Amino acid sequence: MNSRFLFRTSIVTLAAAAVATAAAAQTKKPDPTAQAVLLGQFGDWGAYRASPGGKKVCFALSKPTSATTDPAGRPRDASYAFVSTRPSEKVKNEVSVIVGYPQKPGHDASAAVGTANYVLYTQNDGAWVKNAAEEAQMVTAMRKAAQLVVKSESGRGTKTTDTYSLKGIAEALDKVAEECK
Numbered sequence: 001m002n003s004r005f006l007f008r009t010s011i012v013t014l015a016a017a018a019v020a021t022a023a024a025a026q027t028k029k030p031d032p033t034a035q036a037v038l039l040g041q042f043g044d045w046g047a048y049r050a051s052p053g054g055k056k057v058c059f060a061l062s063k064p065t066s067a068t069t070d071p072a073g074r075p076r077d078a079s080y081a082f083v084s085t086r087p088s089e090k091v092k093n094e095v096s097v098i099v100g101y102p103q104k105p106g107h108d109a110s111a112a113v114g115t116a117n118y119v120l121y122t123q124n125d126g127a128w129v130k131n132a133a134e135e136a137q138m139v140t141a142m143r144k145a146a147q148l149v150v151k152s153e154s155g156r157g158t159k160t161t162d163t164y165s166l167k168g169i170a171e172a173l174d175k176v177a178e179e180c181k
Helices: 003-026 131-143 171-179
Strands: 038-042 045-050 055-063 065-069 081-088 090-100 109-111 114-123 128-130 149-151 159-165
Touching: 003 128, 038 171, 045 171, 055 171, 090 109, 090 131, 109 131, 114 131, 114 149, 114 159, 128 131, 131 171
Parallel strands: none
Antiparallel strands: 038 045, 045 055, 055 081, 065 159, 081 090, 090 128, 109 114, 109 149, 114 128, 149 159
């Protein structure tokens, strides 16, 4: 099984905890079971730290500002964009997306940042930059652009377009880099 997939599975759990922590903070009710610690909210992006299995992980996380399905109204789980750093694995700024449904097997997703386009390989409900050599370029583009647009197709043929605001991502990534050196 792909190590990116295994990491993404644990990061989904951490992201859910992070979102719960952020929601609890907004309602002034602490969530003692949360596994991820919010380091700061920067525009539409949060910076988080966690230690699954005692290994430090830091990530920037955002939810889409708009999401469409074709055909319209198809239900799906929440979607998220991540930029993760795992010092123990020597991984820095790994871009991944959770699209909220099992994707069409053998079908790549796409990501557009400004005028640049990236192919994402898919597995289950996750997507990663197919050409790892483009990952740093994508993160640099995300720091400068206004939005990230991810397009994917479910195993049942539903096409989705998720648009993420990139407001605050540079600050969130700086916080992640500071925390996970």
